[in-house]
Amino acid sequence: MVGIVIATHGQLAAGLLDAAELIMGEQAQVATLGLHHGDDVAAFGQALVRAAKSVSTGDGVLVLTDLFGASPNNQAATARTALTGIPYALLTGVNLPMLLTAFNERLLGNDLITMKQAVLTAGQTGIKDFFIELAKQ
Template identity: 30%
Template sequence: MNYLILVSHGQFSVGLKDALEMFVGDGIKTVKAIGLQSGEDTDHFENRFRSLLSTLEQNSELLILGDIIGGSPLTTVVNVLNQENRLESTIVLGGMNFPMALNATILKDSASKDDLISSVLREGASALKQFEINDDPEDDDEI
């Protein structure tokens, strides 16, 4: 079984998982979320992540999406995975956003490792754009 683990500062990962539930239904069972809370030290966060990790199948593959590469939450998670010899079966990506998480949830069980990485990163990047209102009445879809 493959798991997606959302890692963030604060409640971002929990909120993102909540939003994913609206789109993926039962697929959410293999999505986990954990965030370093305000005022929480990294040792406590590490213990909470170890606890979460212990609930997952030992031979499972993991896809970790973190909010910031180099941030304390993601660094702590990677250190634990390294100590538990789980990095070889783990993909770690940073800069997570909703399109990345949705794409990862849908593809994590079917795409090859390389295709998963490129698809998730491409989806996350392509979602970044400025919203513009088009005032051209000829572009209206109404008939």
């Protein structure tokens, strides 16, 4: 099973997991990390490495972060070097459709590469203008 780490600013990671589990039920092999005001960024990176190792079962780890180029994302990118031997993918811009897709891909038994592509697509297509979509009906 592919492990999942959600790393964001503040409580966003925990909130996303809470919402996803409300919809899909409790999930295994998932960890959340939140970077808060005043936190040591290097310590956050170390915690991210520990979280990735804790959810890894040998099938890889998908890390989802909130903002490209921000500290959680940068620490996740850097963490890869400490996780040699663990297949590792990193996507940014995490949203609820992405997380739900990741959980669904795991249920289907898909590998990390397939999961990553499906999650990326879900993130891109999950953003819609309600009234434009309504007009298509």
